[in-house]
Amino acid sequence: MQRFIILCLLISVFSCKNKEAKISEEKEITNHLPELFSIMQGSFDSEIQSQVDSTYFNISLHMYPIWPDKGNFLYVEQALNTKQDKPYRQRIYEVTQLNDSLYSSAIYTIKNDSLWVGKWKSPKDFDTLSMSDVSKKEGCEVILKRISPNFFKGKTGDKTCKSSLYGASYATSEVEIMEDKIISWDRGFDDRDEHIWGAEKGGYIFNKID
Numbered sequence: 277m278q279r280f281i282i283l284c285l286l287i288s289v290f291s292c293k294n295k296e297a298k299i300s301e302e303k304e305i306t307n308h309l310p311e312l313f314s315i316m317q318g319s320f321d322s323e324i325q326s327q328v329d330s331t332y333f334n335i336s337l338h339m340y341p342i343w344p345d346k347g348n349f350l351y352v353e354q355a356l357n358t359k360q361d362k363p364y365r366q367r368i369y370e371v372t373q374l375n376d377s378l379y380s381s382a383i384y385t386i387k388n389d390s391l392w393v394g395k396w397k398s399p400k401d402f403d404t405l406s407m408s409d410v411s412k413k414e415g416c417e418v419i420l421k422r423i424s425p426n427f428f429k430g431k432t433g434d435k436t437c438k439s440s441l442y443g444a445s446y447a448t449s450e451v452e453i454m455e456d457k458i459i460s461w462d463r464g465f466d467d468r469d470e471h472i473w474g475a476e477k478g479g480y481i482f483n484k485i486d
Contacts, residue, residue: 320482
């Protein structure tokens with residue numbers, strides 16, 4: 277009887293260890309945050325798209341990691357390719373994992389953003405910028421889902437991102453992130469859901485150039 281009890285205990289312990297190993301393995305498999313964060317980094321532009329369709333501008337997009345000790349943060353700068361010294365958008369993105377399949381890219385504005393123009397070339401300079409110098413744009417985070425290896429797709433919530441740009445009431449973003457490109461469709465709508473600003477045909481296609 278004693279041998280039987282010992283055998284049952286051993287089987288129970290072995291079974292628990294197998295379950296723990298399986299859970300650990302599943303967590304490792306489903307954690308694609310490093311993959312997402314990696315393919316979001318780099319310099320991009322929409323030159324090819326602008327050459328094919330004149331309704332699209334050649335826009336430069338720079339996304340580089342900052343604050344490695346705080347998490348997964350990116351400094352993001354967008355400008356007309358011919359006016360990169362005068363960007364029209366400067367943001368900080370925080371990329372986090374929500375669950376096994378969903379990820380969030382939260383957006384922060386920067387106080388005195390003109391001081392940081394071109395600093396994507398020297399990301400360590402952001403060590404002097406603190407969280408008290410940035411403000412989160414509530415409701416404007418993009419929720420992304422991993423579709424396949426190195427391919428994530430997502431969008432903002434329904435009318436959750438408030439915007440007053442050009443008389444808009446809210447803004448939306450639809451994003452596809454791949455290893456060699458990012459497709460981003462940002463649009464503004466008024467309180468009657470009429471399109472106020474942003475590309476009409478579809479998203480900007482930013483090809484990775486560095």
